[in-house]
Amino acid sequence: MTDALLVDTDTDTEPADARRTAAATWWRQAAVYQIYPRSFADADGDGLGDLPGIRSRVDYLADLGIDAVWLSPFYPSALADGGYDVADYRDVDPRLGTLEDFDELIAALHERGIRVIVDIVPNHTSDLHEWFQEALAAGRGSSARDRYVFREGKGASGEEPPTDWESVFGGPAWERVEDGQWYFHNFATEQPDLNWDHPEVREDFLKTLRFWSDRGVDGFRIDVAHMLTKDLTEPLPSRAELELMPQDGTHPLLDRDDVHEVYAEWRRVFEEYDPPRTAVAEAWVGSPERRAKYASAEGLGQAFNFDLLEADFDAAEFRTVITDNLAQAAGTGSSTTWVLSNHDVTRHATRYGLPPLAGRPVKQGTEWVAAGGPEGDIDRDRGLRRARAATLLLLGLPGSTYLYQGEELGLQEVAAITAEQRQDPAFFRGGEYDGLGRDGCRVPLPWSADRPAFGFGGAVAHLPQPAWFAEYAVDVEAADPNSTLSLYREALRLRRLLQTEERLEWIETGRPDVVRFVRPNGWQVLTNFGTEPFPLEAEHDAVVLGSLQAGAVPGESTVWTMPDVLSE
Ligand code: GLC
Numbered sequence: 001m002t003d004a005l006l007v008d009t010d011t012d013t014e015p016a017d018a019r020r021t022a023a024a025t026w027w028r029q030a031a032v033y034q035i036y037p038r039s040f041a042d043a044d045g046d047g048l049g050d051l052p053g054i055r056s057r058v059d060y061l062a063d064l065g066i067d068a069v070w071l072s073p074f075y076p077s078a079l080a081d082g083g084y085d086v087a088d089y090r091d092v093d094p095r096l097g098t099l100e101d102f103d104e105l106i107a108a109l110h111e112r113g114i115r116v117i118v119d120i121v122p123n124h125t126s127d128l129h130e131w132f133q134e135a136l137a138a139g140r141g142s143s144a145r146d147r148y149v150f151r152e153g154k155g156a157s158g159e160e161p162p163t164d165w166e167s168v169f170g171g172p173a174w175e176r177v178e179d180g181q182w183y184f185h186n187f188a189t190e191q192p193d194l195n196w197d198h199p200e201v202r203e204d205f206l207k208t209l210r211f212w213s214d215r216g217v218d219g220f221r222i223d224v225a226h227m228l229t230k231d232l233t234e235p236l237p238s239r240a241e242l243e244l245m246p247q248d249g250t251h252p253l254l255d256r257d258d259v260h261e262v263y264a265e266w267r268r269v270f271e272e273y274d275p276p277r278t279a280v281a282e283a284w285v286g287s288p289e290r291r292a293k294y295a296s297a298e299g300l301g302q303a304f305n306f307d308l309l310e311a312d313f314d315a316a317e318f319r320t321v322i323t324d325n326l327a328q329a330a331g332t333g334s335s336t337t338w339v340l341s342n343h344d345v346t347r348h349a350t351r352y353g354l355p356p357l358a359g360r361p362v363k364q365g366t367e368w369v370a371a372g373g374p375e376g377d378i379d380r381d382r383g384l385r386r387a388r389a390a391t392l393l394l395l396g397l398p399g400s401t402y403l404y405q406g407e408e409l410g411l412q413e414v415a416a417i418t419a420e421q422r423q424d425p426a427f428f429r430g431g432e433y434d435g436l437g438r439d440g441c442r443v444p445l446p447w448s449a450d451r452p453a454f455g456f457g458g459a460v461a462h463l464p465q466p467a468w469f470a471e472y473a474v475d476v477e478a479a480d481p482n483s484t485l486s487l488y489r490e491a492l493r494l495r496r497l498l499q500t501e502e503r504l505e506w507i508e509t510g511r512p513d514v515v516r517f518v519r520p521n522g523w524q525v526l527t528n529f530g531t532e533p534f535p536l537e538a539e540h541d542a543v544v545l546g547s548l549q550a551g552a553v554p555g556e557s558t559v560w561t562m563p564d565v566l567s568e
Contacts (some may be wrong), residue, residue, distance in 0.1 A: 009422045014406055016431040023275040026115060027219060027302065028335040030400045031501055033494055036343045037074045037081065038097055040405055040446040044455025051097035052458060055105045058112055060474065064408060065492030070116035070221050072103075072343060078128055080190035081425050082343070082442065084119075084223060085126035089208040089479035090118060096495035100122045114330035114371075115218040117280070122205055123227045124260075130193055132276075140181050147201055148192045149184035149232060150177075156183075164239045186227060186253075188425040189550050196228045196262060207500050217276035225294055225303075226255040228262055247286040255285045263299040268299075279494035280304060282336060288328040295334035302334050303401070308394070309339050313352045313386045313556075315529040318393070319506070324502070326398060335502055336399035339408045341392055345443050346432075348390065350413035353383025359566040385556045388487060388547035395491050396517075398502035403488075406445050409472045410484030413440040416466055424528070425464070439463055459565035487547060494545055494560065498523045509534070514516040514553075524561045 012302075025100050041053030044146035051074060053112030061069060076093045083093075092102055108114050118224035125132055133149050138144035140152075152161040153176065161174035161182055167189075174182040175189045183192050194201050195441045209220065237245070242252065249257035263281075270277040281294035283301040294303040307321040338350040355377060387410060417439050422428070444462065446469040448455030454469050470476070475485035500521040507516040513530030528534045533552040536543070536559070548557040 010269070020275070026067065026275075027278045027280075027400060029398065029502065030115070031065070031395065031495065032068045032117065032240065032400060033061065033064065033066040033072050033344060034070045034072065034402060034404045036072045036082075036405060036442055038079075038444050038462065041267075041445070041447070042453075042461070044331045045442055045458025046095065047458060047460045047462045048095050049451075049457070050095065051092065051101040051105050055108050056099070058105075058114075061109070061114055062112040063489065065489060065496065066114065066403070066471075067520040068117055068218065069109060070117040070402070071119065071122060073119045073374050076128075078190065079423065080126065080188050082423065082438075085124075085128075085188065086121050086122050087126040087128040088130075089204075090119075090211045103215060110216065116216070117219040117221055117278075117297055118212050118217050119223060120205070120208065120220045121223040122194065122196075122314055123224045124185065124187060124193045127192055135183075136177060139179060143281075145181070147198050148194055149195055149230070150181045151184070151232075151236075152309045153180070153182050158236045163236045166239060167429065168427045184232075186224075188429070192427075193230075194228070196230070196259075202265065204261065206265065206269055210267060210272075213269070213273050213277050217277070219280070220283050221301060225281035225300065226259065226264075226285050227253065229256045229259045231256065245341070247290070247535070250292075255290055257293075259292055260299055263294070266300070267298055271305060279303065292332045292334075294327060295329070295332045297333055301326045301339060302400070304337050304339060306339055308390075309341070309345060309348075313390060313529060315515050317351065318390075318527070318529070319515050322397060322504075323506075328501075329399060329502075338394045338397055338399060338401045340387070340394065341441065342402070342406040343404065343442055344438055345409065345441065347389035347404075347411060347413045349383045349407070350378060351383070352381070352386035352390070353412075354380075355378040368403050369404075377509045380412055383412070384484070385548065388484060389529075389556055389558040391488070392491055392517075392545070392547045392560065393525055393527045395495050396519070396523065396560060397559075398504055398519070404441070406441075406472075408488040409446070409474065409477055411472050413469075414443045414463075414466055415440055417443075417464055441471075446470065453552055482549060487545075491560075492546055498560075498562070522563045525558060526553055526561065527558040528555055 035054060037051065037054060038049045041057050042049045042050045043052035043056055044050060056285050073086060074092055074096045075089060076087040076091055077083045077085050078087065092099055109116055134144040135148055152158050153162055154160040159182050161172055165173040167185055168187055173186060174184055185191050186193050237252065245251050247255050270279065279300040282299045283291060283294045285291050291303050294300050301520060305325045308318065311317045311321055325336045407503040415436060416491050422437065422439050424437035424439045427439065442463060444456040445464055445466060446454035447468040451458045453461045453467055454473055474485065477485035480486060500519050500523065504517040504519055507518055510518050510532065514528050514534050516524060516526040518524045533554050535552045541560050543561050546557060546559040548554050553559050
């Protein structure tokens with residue numbers, strides 16, 4: 001199968017081979033923009049973002065200058081986990097549109113040269129998925145139950161769960177059904193885990209991958225890719241025993257070696273297409289070596305590196321993470337991925353305004369801002385300054401960069417959401433994403449300062465937008481050449497012109513708080529993580545872009561330089 005050619009510049013004169021290689025490797029240094037569809041744009045005004053809403057903003061995406069969008073789940077879902085509880089993998093949630101809307105969206109994006117990645121959630125389904133409903137009806141011992149993980153409970157009449165395991169979102173990982181059996185769920189109760197030993201489960205996901213590939217999807221983001229396969233041979237270990245078990249490929253629940261048999265099969269499907277479909281694994285694993293397995297060319301091909309998302313705004317930490325990840329990517333033949341924000345973490349403009357090390361998930365109760373520190377301790381100006389600097393550094397690195405909707409506006413995390421308004425199961429179950437959970441980064445985007453719901457769509461948005469969203473609205477920022485939106489647009493435009501081989505060399509700066517590197521074509525990135533300005537030698541360094549406007553390189557800022565000023 002061959003796709004209609006994506007819009008590309010000057011490819012007519014390129015030999016066919018080169019064109020094919022370029023088409024097959026587009027992802028290696030792509031800037032990918034993550035859309036959380038329910039919070040992006042709402043065309044029908046019901047308060048929930050939808051596919052026609054995204055379509056109405058295709059010009060915005062094209063002007064931003066990204067290479068691809070990744071759409072978080074838009075499938076039918078009861079929204080027990082923001083759409084990551086999928087009731088049907090091959091359809092569109094009627095509140096978000098139809099399959100025809102999807103086809104129109106993808107056509108509109110392709111027309112503008114923007115590729116499309118969709119989210120695949122293979123570890124668990126929604127409890128409303130027809131398979132789970134069938135499993136409940138069919139009863140114990142049935143093949144339908146065997147598609148999931150059902151077990152008898154412990155105690156005289158099986159009234160206790162099979163183990164004391166906890167779900168990622170907190171609370172027990174087992175739920176009892178009417179006839180007394182228990183099912184296993186790594187995440188929310190409404191997200192029963194699938195049994196990946198069942199041939200029908202494997203077959204069905206191949207069908208799903210083909211379904212979306214046939215519709216022209218260019219790639220897939222694989223949700224918790226390290227969790228699918230399990231060894232649930234009795235006797236099952238206790239939680240304490242589980243925690244002591246090494247994650248070396250033999251752990252009963254996490255990052256098992258046998259999960260790569262699944263991805264080897266998926267790879268064969270990806271290669272049925274021209275260009276081959278791509279994939280990126282969300283795999284929270286113990287070591288770079290373990291991550292490399294997901295990124296192999298025989299597997300998913302790329303894996304998220306979340307190391308910078310977990311790092312402080314610190315020169316030494318950034319430099320180590322960058323060096324290690326580039327070495328690791330070179331070892332697998334893949335390219336690395338840079339991420340500062342996504343739908344699961346506190347926005348980086350807020351994280352960087354918190355005291356050091358506070359940006360990580362910590363148990364602090366609900367008066368704390370999501371995964372951070374007390375709201376009063378946030379220095380938002382500093383957070384934004386650092387966020388701009390870090391993003392500009394990221395966009396200069398070899399490899400692909402994943403941007404999360406709203407970060408191009410410098411948007412801050414929203415803390416002021418009442419318990420009644422919150423949606424994230426992690427908030428209610430008090431699990432790994434502690435503090436206020438993840439709703440604060442999922443608040444619908446502000447498009448216009450003066451319209452109802454800041455131009456999101458109708459009169460309301462499904463999560464409350466604070467009054468200060470007006471300052472960050474797209475129409476306000478588009479009119480301001482110094483806004484974060486203008487910075488992203490310019491950075492992404494220049495990045496296309498400057499992009500070069502996937503290598504860098506560090507340049508010593510004589511300052512522990514300043515990092516500087518050069519790409520093979522002379523493109524340099526210099527980030528001052530400190531607060532003292534760093535002087536530039538004007539005769540050598542033509543600044544082509546800076547995260548702050550100034551002569552030298554002010555504290556907490558990044559500049560890009562080229563030996564010769566670009567004439568464009
Ligand atoms: C991934 C998603 C997260 C979701 C979880 C369960 O980590 O990014 O949003 O809650 O998987 O599907």
